[in-house]
Amino acid sequence: MAGVRPGLGSAYEASLEGARAAVLSRLWRGLAFEPLPWVVRREHGPDSLTLLLAGGGRLEGPPVDPYATDARVTSLRLDGRTYRQAARLVAALRVPHGAAFAAELDDSTASLALSRAGQPADPGPEPRTGWEWEQRVVDGHPYHPNCRSRPGFSVAEQLAYAPEHRPLVELGLVPVPARECLLTGEWPDHLREGDRILVPVHPWQAEHVLKGEEVRAAAFAAHPLMALRTLAPAAGGPHVKTALSTRLTSSVRDISAYSVETAAVVSAFAHALTERLDGRLHITRTLGAATAYGPDLAAVLREPPEAYAGPGERVVAVAALAGTGLARSAAWQAAFARLALSVCLTVLDLGVALEAHGQNLLVVLGPDGAPLRLVYRDLADIRISPARLARHGLAVPPLAGRLVTDDVTVLRRKLFGSLAAGALASTAGSSQAFGRALAAALDGLAPTADSELLRGGPLPAKALTLMRLSPGVPGDQWAQLPSPLAGG
Template sequence: MCRTAAERALAAELDTVRPDRTGAYAAGLPGARAAVLTRLWRGLVHEPFPWIAARTAEGEGVTLRLSDGRRLRGPRSDPWATAASVTGLRLDGVRYDHPAELVAALGVPGGGRLAAELDHSVASMALSRTAPRPAGPPVHPWDWEQRETDGHPYHPGCRSRPGFSVAEQLAYAPEHRPVVSLLLAPVEGAAVSGAWPRDLRDGSAVLIPVHPWQAAHVLAGRGGQNGPGGSVGALRPGPDGHPLLSLRTLDLGDGGGQGDLGGLGGLGGNTHVKTALTARLTSTVRDISAYTVTHAVATSDFLERLVPRLDGRLHITRTLAAAGARTADLAVLLRESPQVHADPAAGEQVVPVAALPGLLAGYARGERLDRVTEFARLALGVCLELLDLGVALEAHGQNLLAVVDAEGRTRRLVYRDLADIRISPARLARHGVPAPALSGRLLNDDPVALRRKVLGSAVTGALGPLAGDAATLGTVLEAATRDLAPTPDLHALRTEPLPAKALTLMRLEPGGGDLWTELPHP
């Protein structure tokens, strides 16, 4: 039953708003604790914590000797495994089966904050798992995105949603399959890039779509005030949308809603709206910087000109427009839907890589391995070829999508969300490609940073979870890379330890930036 503060608080809220789910929630807590504890143990075994003095493998277990002399013992940790396999760890002989209680007992710097996040992650995962499983195959373009309940397969804060009540998780989280009614903020003097839709203007004011959580918790009371981007008018009803894997990004579906905008000038079902959400989900506060608003369309235009070199193997979801009030908490991106790159008449559908395990689950092991290897060969070939040209994609399971046929085979790839790619002017110049008219953090010539971006997402963020364990991933990588064009980046992939974000360490460090570890090559 409920043991921690977050578990009890969520249970009390759930008993008020959805009492029919309280039994399923309580029953799901042990499994959620094990799932988050498995992710935490992976981090403790494989990330460079300054307070871990030594790691020793003994038989089927691993012992961590802490700098204060205590010992933490648990099972061997496969850094590529996705199954919840850790049900308890022993700290100086005392058994802990809840990740938040373990971190509190460790007493390390930053541990109080991390323990609270893990407590919330467990409770929210148990809540997510109460969502009824959909019957039958997906019907709508957003269905595959809404079938995933557990979040990031390696991040212990995979379901931490601080600031979200139970009612708000049920109303906005994709696994609960809600319809979310966006609001519109009229902004005078807004920054705009791209062709902003006519139906999202009111005279000289730009109407910026706002997530209702953001409106209630961040923008409340701002209407009628002057801000960095000019005056902000009172919020008004906007279109309805369906939340995707990224909770703050919504598919407009038919574009309908409570307001007067109807289909937003015909954008409707071909448009995704990425809203600003000033909440920390996993490692990052999900707002939208003024830099992104300024550079989003130009970055998209550059990639659209470059990807034809890949002979149709990769499509980019175009950024149609961006707007903001020159503040990170009131901004939005309008993107093309990935679905425009599939042919439904031919039985094709577009599936986020994070959802591919669900699509392939019905195949026999050999057939499934064939399809994973085909996907890996295509994905690594595209990512490494583009990296050699000078563009590093962050192609993890959420940003990278597969166009699959009726037999589950990947035919093409689609990439969305260009906010965190990196572009190397030096590499572009070697291939005679003019650098785009961009500046700032998108540009980077450091080969280590570029490889981390690609390999730390394509391998440790997409292929690792798809393979599910080290042995399978090793088999897939060997077969998928055998015939790829030789480049220094491919050599690094095949021979060097693989970079991965130190996801647990990042939540203990106050800086908030990316930290890295190296995982043994599978």
């Protein structure tokens, strides 16, 4: 940092304490609620929570609100010893795979402090564009202890590529013979050259992964969005999702051949499905997808969400609204929850479970800030139920593989784990506020077998800490969070 951005040194040091508390708070939430095999029992006191561990250890800390986004746990006590850093606590726990997870937590803490240090004292007026809104998301995932983990990124690379540092990223291009590409959808003329396809490449990928490829550097400039590997070209036009073969938060961000192969079919199917929603939901179309030589060289071109904004309207990612004056209003929270649940439950009943977390789900705001409609982007991890589609007389798309399932538990976890325990909870910011918004939303909805899960039962949420401590277990693992509704 001293060599790249020397002026950040003092701000970084000042941000470290808060970053440590933010990561420790997220870790403590995971330890408090996830089905960790080495936690034998949890004892709840009026002002404390104690975890009894296999082998007789005791881990003590404050009570945990599972939906709070402003928790500030500054220390935990393990067998009488105080720990203020998440990585040191995990190392002391001596659990399987804890050393690798501890390193990720250290990285998350340092990156979060850097993110906070790089913010201007005055953020300025309200953003005018969607990418400006997204670049105001400083702390990353509201509940994941790896909220800012970016292994493989140097300080210079974080400053150059991470959205919260507001850079302009120069994407490269790799020319590939069309016969050697898997290509679906329509690939634009400006990304073609004779019989070759020009595949957009993130500069980090070009430097660290694609060393043997011919990469044309600085092909066009783009603004990184929350996902970091997805960017909005400065000149406008489709958003570009690039392959980025490093672990960000939980997953390695490549683009699989399966995603490219199914992109056009899934996009056309999802776009047609929105006709059943009376204009309340728009799904950004996947315009084209290409991959060559494996998942390390791939790109997806996606319609920008702003395409669905009318005069005087704004389209904002839900995660960017958390903590704003608008989202703090109980009336706004209730209106947004009513809109999101009515739309997403209808789509689920029709046969599609959206992964509607705060990054994928956007809301169209009227001139007065009222939530009017929803926009959903990134169809790579939805779930489609042939049985539910058939029940409504809808054509089943010609798909196989992980996107297709009739398993009710899988479908409900996909939606409720992202929407209820994710987008709605983090926007509300606490169990009390979330409970009020959820109750108001459900009060106006006709009960269904799916919605009954929200009416007092526990809510599914990804067991984010358990997943990072279980590297050999494929797929998602789940926790059950207490209902935010009274009596839950």
